[in-house]
Amino acid sequence: TAGNKIFHFGACRVSMSTTEIRAGFTAIKANIQARDPIRTLSILSYPHSLHKVQSSDRCCITHHLFNFYVDKVFKHCKTEDSFVNRKISSIANSFLSMKRKLGQCHEQNQCTCGQESTEKYKQILANYEGLNVTSAAMKSLGELDILLDWME
Amino acid sequence: SGELYCSLLNPRNVRFESINMKNVLHWSAPEGTGNGVLYKVKYSVYGVGKWIRKPECRNINRTWCDLSSETSDYEEQYYASVKAFLNGMFSDWVETSRFNPLTDTKIDPPLVSVSSTDKSISIVLTAPEKWKRSPEEESVSLLQVYPGLQYNVSVLNKKTKKRWFFSISNHTLVVPWLEPGTAYCVSAQIHVSTPLLDSGFSKEHCIATLKDK
Structure with missing residues (x-):
């Protein structure tokens, strides 16, 4: 795919392209973030930024987050705007393929989960469950650039 | 009331x-x-x-x-x-x-400096620095902020109007096999693929290759 890059998550090396996800998200970012009125909470960054995660835990956290977005976010982000909906489903499809690729590492035990990543993911779920599903999903979608910035 | x-x-x-x-x-x-x-x-x-x-x-x-x-x-x-x-x-x-x-953020074009021999020109590119609070503060190049930063370089033969484009990650470029005694103009742009950020092209820097010995 255009813009494929090798991502290093500890021992796991995955060739992926985030270019399409970035482009899709940039196209709907203002629309999605405008639907999130809560400034005081971040799903991914509260209380600590993803950037504080140790590199040894990067693979596990990324694997968790891909599952999180596929299982708990995209399906709850229907809008009245067909353009936005199309972009969301295109992003979701890209996530599915990235999830599969990272899953292979997980199966080959190259994606070990330390305490930090487990704790961090629990915190993300707690932040998510602290809101109603639609608000939590829309806020998570609006934070996609936080995930991408950290991944890249 | x-x-x-x-x-x-x-x-x-x-x-x-x-x-x-x-x-x-x-x-x-x-x-x-x-x-x-x-x-x-x-x-x-x-x-x-x-x-x-x-x-x-x-x-x-x-x-x-x-x-x-x-x-x-x-x-x-x-x-x-x-x-x-x-x-x-x-x-x-x-x-x-x-x-x-x-x-x-928007990114400024890179700084471009050029030198020449009779058959080649050497180009050195410098990415802009991230804003800093004071001149004394340590400089951070945008290259450190965007590790995937690349340069798109355009080289124009002023005589034949022929133009070459190069896309490089390195900050230096030597363009060989040029015509002696000819003016070439160089312009460069910064390209970051993720997130997608492109600067404008720098203004042209023109230089002539040395005449044949």
Whole structure:
């Protein structure tokens, strides 16, 4: 795919392209973030930024987050705007393929989960469950650039 | 009896304008207001609870406020907000959209320096620096902020009008097999693929290859 890059998550090396996800998200970012009125909470960054995660835990956290977005976010982000909906489903499809690729590492035990990543993911779920599903999903979608910035 | 409630129209088009992560909040005056309107500014880090006032932008009559220092951590995202005052009336707080310094900044073109021999020209490119608080502060090149940063270089033979394009990650480029005694013009652009950020092209730097010995 255009813009494929090798991502290093500890021992796991995955060739992926985030270019399409970035482009899709940039196209709907203002629309999605405008639907999130809560400034005081971040799903991914509260209380600590993803950037504080140790590199040894990067693979596990990324694997968790891909599952999180596929299982708990995209399906709850229907809008009245067909353009936005199309972009969301295109992003979701890209996530599915990235999830599969990272899953292979997980199966080959190259994606070990330390305490930090487990704790961090629990915190993300707690932040998510602290809101109603639609608000939590829309806020998570609006934070996609936080995930991408950290991944890249 | 009802209290007369006079409110001022809101500031308009409140947004961040950012170049090389010099992040300046800009807005337009409320519609129909002339001089005399004053403003105050506050900002917040996304995901953190509180709004923080910017003292240097309190009761100002200009329509911008430099928040570079407050938004210099590009691993965070921000909101800013402006309120207008005039003769005891005041507007609502008007907010920006969420500002991500990493993806929402614009990048200046690279610095270009060229030298030549009889059959080649050497090009050295320098990426701009990230905004810094003071000249004494350590410089951070945007190359460190965007590790995938590349340069697109254009080389034009002024005589034949033939143009070559190069896309390089390295900051130096030697273009060989050129014609002696000929003028060539070089221009360069910065390209970051993720997040997608392109600078404009630099102005042209022209140089002539040396004449044949």
